[in-house]
Amino acid sequence: MQQSVELAGIGKGFGAFDVLKNIDLSVRPGEFLSLVGMSGCGKSTLLRIIAGLERPDRGSVAIGGSDVTELDPSARNLAMVFQSYALYPHMSVRQNIATPLRMRRLSLAGRLPLVGALAASAEVLHDIDKSVEQAAETLQISHLLDRKPAQLSGGQRQRVALARALVRSPAAFLMDEPLSNLDAKLRAHMRNELAALHCRLGATFIYVTHDQIEAMTMSDRIALMNEGQIEQLGTPSQLYEHPATLTVARFIGTPSINLVPVEVLSNGSVSLFGHVLGLAAGGHDAGPATLGVRAEHISIGSEGLPLRVLRTETHGADRFVHAHLLADETLRVTLRLTAGEPLAADTADVIQVSFPPERAHLFGRDGVRLAALPTDRVAA
Amino acid sequence: MARIRRFLPHLVLGAGAFIVVLPFYWMFLTSIRSPAEIFDVSLWPIPKQFDMAQNYGRAASQVPMLRFMLNGLIVCLGILIVQVATAVPAAYALAKLNFPGRKLLLTLVIAALCVPIQALALPLFVGLAKLDLLNTYFAMMAPFFLSVFAIFLFHQSFRSYPDEIIEAARMDGFSEMEICWSLVLRGSLPSLAAFSVFSVVAHWNDLYWPMIVVTDINLAPPPLGMLFFSDVESGANYGALMAGAALITAPMIVCFLLARRHFIAGITMTGVK
Numbered sequence: 194m195q196q197s198v199e200l201a202g203i204g205k206g207f208g209a210f211d212v213l214k215n216i217d218l219s220v221r222p223g224e225f226l227s228l229v230g231m232s233g234c235g236k237s238t239l240l241r242i243i244a245g246l247e248r249p250d251r252g253s254v255a256i257g258g259s260d261v262t263e264l265d266p267s268a269r270n271l272a273m274v275f276q277s278y279a280l281y282p283h284m285s286v287r288q289n290i291a292t293p294l295r296m297r298r299l300s301l302a303g304r305l306p307l308v309g310a311l312a313a314s315a316e317v318l319h320d321i322d323k324s325v326e327q328a329a330e331t332l333q334i335s336h337l338l339d340r341k342p343a344q345l346s347g348g349q350r351q352r353v354a355l356a357r358a359l360v361r362s363p364a365a366f367l368m369d370e371p372l373s374n375l376d377a378k379l380r381a382h383m384r385n386e387l388a389a390l391h392c393r394l395g396a397t398f399i400y401v402t403h404d405q406i407e408a409m410t411m412s413d414r415i416a417l418m419n420e421g422q423i424e425q426l427g428t429p430s431q432l433y434e435h436p437a438t439l440t441v442a443r444f445i446g447t448p449s450i451n452l453v454p455v456e457v458l459s460n461g462s463v464s465l466f467g468h469v470l471g472l473a474a475g476g477h478d479a480g481p482a483t484l485g486v487r488a489e490h491i492s493i494g495s496e497g498l499p500l501r502v503l504r505t506e507t508h509g510a511d512r513f514v515h516a517h518l519l520a521d522e523t524l525r526v527t528l529r530l531t532a533g534e535p536l537a538a539d540t541a542d543v544i545q546v547s548f549p550p551e552r553a554h555l556f557g558r559d560g561v562r563l564a565a566l567p568t569d570r571v572a573a
Numbered sequence: 574m575a576r577i578r579r580f581l582p583h584l585v586l587g588a589g590a591f592i593v594v595l596p597f598y599w600m601f602l603t604s605i606r607s608p609a610e611i612f613d614v615s616l617w618p619i620p621k622q623f624d625m626a627q628n629y630g631r632a633a634s635q636v637p638m639l640r641f642m643l644n645g646l647i648v649c650l651g652i653l654i655v656q657v658a659t660a661v662p663a664a665y666a667l668a669k670l671n672f673p674g675r676k677l678l679l680t681l682v683i684a685a686l687c688v689p690i691q692a693l694a695l696p697l698f699v700g701l702a703k704l705d706l707l708n709t710y711f712a713m714m715a716p717f718f719l720s721v722f723a724i725f726l727f728h729q730s731f732r733s734y735p736d737e738i739i740e741a742a743r744m745d746g747f748s749e750m751e752i753c754w755s756l757v758l759r760g761s762l763p764s765l766a767a768f769s770v771f772s773v774v775a776h777w778n779d780l781y782w783p784m785i786v787v788t789d790i791n792l793a794p795p796p797l798g799m800l801f802f803s804d805v806e807s808g809a810n811y812g813a814l815m816a817g818a819a820l821i822t823a824p825m826i827v828c829f830l831l832a833r834r835h836f837i838a839g840i841t842m843t844g845v846k
Contacts, residue, residue: 244740244744245744246740246743246744265743266740266743266744267743267744267745267746267747271744272744273740273741273744275737275740275741276737277735277737279735279737279738279740279741280738281738281741281742281756282738282760283759283760292745293745293746296745296746296747297746304751
């Protein structure tokens with residue numbers, strides 16, 4: 194259950210459109226790796242290429258060190274959990290979970306209905322039964338074994354799909370947005386269960402999602418994809434604290450990162466609407482750039498950048514203050530205050546905010562991160 | 574007003590049903606009447622003289638009715654089995670597999686729906702004659718072995734089968750044939766029932782093609798047998814003729830009633846007709 198998955202130079206096009214452009218990715222044995230990105234970024238196609246359901250135009254796939262690029266899906270010993278769960282509708286839960294094992298261990302004659310029971314060895318059948326019960330126990334669905342998928346709730350179907358994946362002890366688990374058909378509460382619950390399952394099995398998980406919270410909460414590493422390329426690969430905190438590009442910064446984090454246009458001056462200092470910030474851009478390219486600051490790094494003070502408050506949102510443990518720049522109404526800024534922090538401002542009041550310069554992210558015109566060093570002064 | 578609106582659909586449907594059912598009713602009525610009453614237009618169900626036993630006895634004894642039915646059964650089942658065996662994999666490939674020329678093939682299938690059997694009758698007859706196959710069951714079945722209608726109907730129904738289940742099956746190690754027969758067809762049983770009814774009724778009732786390729790009365794399916802029968806009787810005994818017709822229609826009606834629910838589901842589900 195612990196195998197590495199290596200992708201080298203994977204390329205895939207549909208017609209004239211390149212869905213994947215030269216993807217290199219190496220998934221370590223036992224790792225929980227998420228592929229995240231907007232819909233259409235190629236993450237599902239990449240997963241399907243790993244599964245063997247799609248052939249890449251270029252590049253190779255290796256599992257556990259051996260090249261499987263030319264192998265059929267069933268020969269790769271991978272298990273996949275689909276968004277719709279893809280349970281066999283006419284089979285009971287027990288038969289559904291047993292199917293991967295029956296396909297592997299029984300001959301064609303043994304799989305036939307009725308006569309199959311005569312052709313298959315009793316020992317193998319007993320073995321399969323035992324594995325099925327074990328998998329069902331792991332996912333706490335033993336009491337559902339004799340039902341049909343149509344009689345189950347979404348969460349229960351999800352568990353059956355997981356049990357069906359689990360029962361074959363695959364080299365790696367592939368999951369294609371498995372939680373997106375569940376309601377919000379169940380999704381949070383299943384997130385914990387999946388993470389716990391990963392811990393218990395120690396298996397390699399490759400998990401596709403468009404939901405950055407799922408990726409952030411469960412993964413060891415995240416590969417953020419955009420337009421057929423991996424934009425950044427790293428741990429959740431690396432992506433959050435050091436986004437490599439504007440796309441990554443925008444995608445990761447709730448509420449979204451605050452982005453404002455700034456000007457890099459010829460001496461390297463950064464100016465926001467004529468207001469010079471305590472930052473120096475590492476690159477020497479003067480010109481427009483984008484400044485990003487996370488909501489929790491902005492604090493209200495007696496001096497700094499003036500904002501007008503639009504509304505406050507209470508979330509229990511913390512509050513979000515939505516405001517816009519006094520200099521430009523279209524530029525929205527969100528602040529995150531803990532519940533204890535007082536807010537001496539009402540809607541339409543003007544507040545002044547600042548942020549520690551080492552928490553600022555600076556992105557060049559092409560969206561790539563620029564080194565930004567704090568100068569002595571406290572920023573804005 | 575609201576009342577009329579509620580009953581109007583029933584009225585219209587009732588009128589339609591009356592038109593459809595009337596010939597069958599008349600057939601049955603004639604089959605139990607005496608020759609003297611045949612041309613009586615009255616629809617009153619109880620005849621003055623009850624000749625049912627006589628008419629049905631005649632129909633059963635004068636021609637080998639059981640033999641005709643057995644012939645019909647052999648021909649219909651033979652056609653149906655080969656049609657399903659060829660159309661299901663073809664429809665699966667057209668609906669779910671990606672290969673160059675798929676769209677073209679599907680277009681050809683739909684185009685072939687427009688070709689009537691009459692247009693092909695002559696070349697088929699000549700071909701069968703050259704192969705010395707006239708007057709065989711095979712000659713009656715062969716032209717119908719490949720049914721584009723079946724391919725089209727199954728294609729419509731297979732198309733809606735979830736792709737993810739097929740992919741899960743591929744990862745589990747199912748072969749394409751196993752996916753096709755044990756998963757996809759399994760999910761389309763109403764279409765199979767609908768097609769079976771279509772096919773069996775059409776070929777059970779077919780007079781045109783058997784008349785062309787069969788002259789041996791021992792091979793005749795029911796409608797052709799009826800033709801021999803009416804020749805024997807020189808068309809005079811309508812009561813017995815209708816009794817024969819009632820006998821050969823009965824299996825179809827029973828067959829439809831048994832598969833009725835699946836049949837209707839199959840038709841509405843696939844959007845055919």
